Each structure stands twice: as C-alpha cells, then as structure tokens.
Amino acid sequence: MKYKTKIPLLTCFAIGTVVTVFLTSCGGNLVQTPADTANLAEFHRLSTEAEDLGYKSDGMALYVDYSTCIATGMSSAFYQKMVSPLTAATTEYWSIKGDSIAREDGSVYELLNNVKEINYAALDKAIELMAERDGESVMLTDGELFTLTSTKCNPNNPYMHDAFKKWLLKGHDIHILAEPYKESYKGKTFNKKRFYIIFTDDRVEGNIYDRIREIVNLGNFHDVDEFHLGGNYPWSVTVSGNHTQPNDAFAADVTPYGSFEIQEWQVGWKNMTYIIMNAVDDQGNLLPNGDKLISGMRINKNAFGCYRISDIDVRVTNINQDYTDYYNDVDAGNKVNKINLSAVPIENFIIVDKDEFKSHGNVDLYFDINNFAPKKTTELNGTPFNYFKIEIIVKDLENILKNSIDMFNFDSIVNEGQTNISISESLKNCVFDPDLLNQLKGKVLYTIYVKSDKY
DSSP states (O other): OOOOOSOOGGGGOOOTTHHHHHHHHTTTTOEEOOSOOTTHHHHHHHHSOOOOOOOEEEEEEEEEEOSHHHHTGGGOHHHHHHHHHHHHHEEEEEEEETTEEEEEOSOHHHHHTTOOOOSSOOHHHHHHHHHHOSEEEEEEEOOOOOOSSTTTTOTTOOTTHHHHHHHHHTTOEEEEEEEEEEEEETTEEEEEEEEEEEEEOTTSTTOHHHHHHHHOOGGGOTTOEEEEEESSOTTOEEEGGGSOEEOGGGOOEEEEOSSEEEEEOOSOHHHHHHHHHTOBOTTSOBOTTOSOSEEEEEEOTTTTSSEEEEEEEEEEEEOHHHHHHHHHHHHHTOOOSOOOOOOEEOOSSEEEOHHHHHHHOEEEEEEOTTTOOOOTTTTSOEESEEEEEEEEEEEEEEEOOTTGGGGGOEEOSSSTTOEEOHHHHHHHHHHTOHHHHHHHTTOEEEEEEEEEEOO
C-alpha cells in the first residue's frame, strides 16, 4: 500500500472564503505516514552522506631516512620490536638518500639492516609523497631537515604541517611515536629522537597502527612518547546495552544499528508528556527539566586525539515526508540510490543537559519543557504516526596540547645549543589550523530515529 502525502481535495471542497476553514479542519499539512519502521534503517543509509574513506588498505609504504638514527636502530630494543610489524606490512620500500627518494626491491628486513648515512635527506618531499597516497605509509626518521640551501638546518621550520593537514583533511589519522636516543657528532653527544610517523586510518580494520600495538607493548617502553591527530571520530560514543535508554514511560522498543538506533514509542503524547513534565524528585518537588527523555549514552571527549570535545548539541528534524516518500518508492518497486532530506527542524522540543556532559561526558536528553511548543501542522505533522530524527553533534572543541608537544623537540646537531622544534611546530600548526577545526565541528556523533503516535 502507498501512503498518500496530501489530503484529497474533494474532502475539503468549498467555495469562497469557506475554503480556508475546511482546509484547516481537514488537518492542514498532515502527512499520511507509514505504519512501520521496516525501511527506516535503509532510509538512514541512503540519506546519510556515505563515508568515502578514499583509502586502500591492501598495502603499506615504508619511507626510510638514511641517517644515523636508522643505521644504529638495531641497537634499540624498541626499534627491534617495531621492525617486525613494519616488515610484515610493507609492500613498498622507499629510501630517502639525500635528495633522492627511490623505491627499493628486496627483503625489507635486509634493507633496514644495511642503512648507511647519507646527508641532506629530503624529508619535506617524502612526507608530502605520503600525504598524497591513498593508502597507509610510515616514515622512520630523526626528523631533522637539513638542506643545501641557505636555510640549511631548518630547526624552526614546520615543514611537515602541509602534509599533515592534507592527510587529516581526508579524514584519516596520524600517530607519531618518538623514541629518544643519543647521537655523537664531531666529538659531542646530542639528545635526539627516532620518529615513527604513521599515516593510517583508525576506522579501517587491521590498520598498521593496530598491528603495531598487537606486537609492541608500549607500556614496556616508558621513555617512548606517543601522539595522535585524528580527522575523524571513530568510537566516540558508547551506549549501555548496545543502545540508549528511553524513559520507561514510553514503553519503547529499541533496535540498535551501531552508530544509530530506532526507537518506537508506544505511549500517546498526552500521557507521555504529562508523566515526563510533571516528574518530581524524592522530596516531591517538580524537576526543573522534567524526567529524562533518553539517557545511557556517554561520549569520549578525547576521541579526536589532540582535541577535546568541549560542547555538544542536539538537532531534531521532521522526516515524516521524506520517510513516507521513500517508503512509497520501495512499495512501488522503484530503485532509490540516494535520499536528499528536506530537513525540517523541530524547534522548542528536545534539549541536552550540557552540565552533565561537561562534568561526566554523559548525554541526557530532556523535553524542552519551558518552551515546549512543536507545531502540529509543520513539525510533528504525521498521522497516524510521527517520524523524527535526533542527532547528537559536536558544537565546540578545545585543544589539549599544553606542554605535551614538547616531547617532539630535540637537540639541533648543526646549530649547537639550539632546540629543533620543526616537528612540534608542524603538529601545533595543525591543531590550530581553522580548516581542520571546522571539519570536526558539527560532526554527528550518534543518531536516534523515533516513531511516535500522532501528536
């Protein structure tokens, strides 16, 4: 059966000024909605922008800086541990020998064991090549860019920033491990870092970072520092019992689907709102926001790595017409490849307890009882059922760098007495980059679809 979306004109027929009266009495803009949620999960898939990772997970490129830090790597217990997952995953081995960046054939293990130092490594070019790839890559380097130009050592040059940004704007992840070591140069000893720069995507199963963590227990290497930059938000939400907890007053049936769920409220609006809005505390006092509408959701505020989610918001939209149209298409056997939502907002309806989120990371939703006035003719305009979508979104973030970024600083060999801050500055520039920050703001963390009775 197809569900009509307009009231038949014959039932509202009249002449002159009486027409308006009959249109109103006939229900105005009410939408005749489907009786079930059978097509709602597929509706979500077709109406939600597909997450195109733009990413191949069938191979990894290893870029090796031919420098002292790699040549002496086998004397390091941590380096030896890292070699195993890296050699197993590497399908392309690229040597960085001065200005020459070339693909090498042969055993990765043997190649790593035969690194000889060659000066003036083109690390800026190599990191850019990594950012342009559509798959994983790892760079082993001391991070010190030294060129034959007048700038030479570049101890303050954030030369990796553009490449980091390019990779992160694709929605991917960067993990950096920094292992301290000492290097002798012209009779003096310098505190250097051996960097493992990992371009990956945490959303992809079996990614190289996960494979490293399976083999290398970082807890055994207390002097190794780790940093994560994320252009996405995987696993930021946890819900109790695989789904959120609607108020018992709804007698709701809930079906979870990972990043979203469908709730079917079984109680009519009159009884439901009365119970919620007139809820009292243990002393019999009315609760300021009524009883909780939905609870049982917790957000990992640090899911974005160097950013902390400082504020969230809730967005509620009417999908009566959109879901009805899609349902009718399915019923008629029409093929639908994508759904463009009309996204009619429902105002003065649902709010989130921001204080609870800031204090504990919990997401508790309430009816906006102080302003509650959803419009029957435009916002909750379904009959015999209403369908609407609740989205929890990122409203604002704050960086959590503080002094942690200093762990990527190291002694400059050429400019004695100076500290090389090129990598830490590259990371810092990313954290404060408005393009990256704006990409993360507004992200939808979790979605709840609700089927309720006619309002």
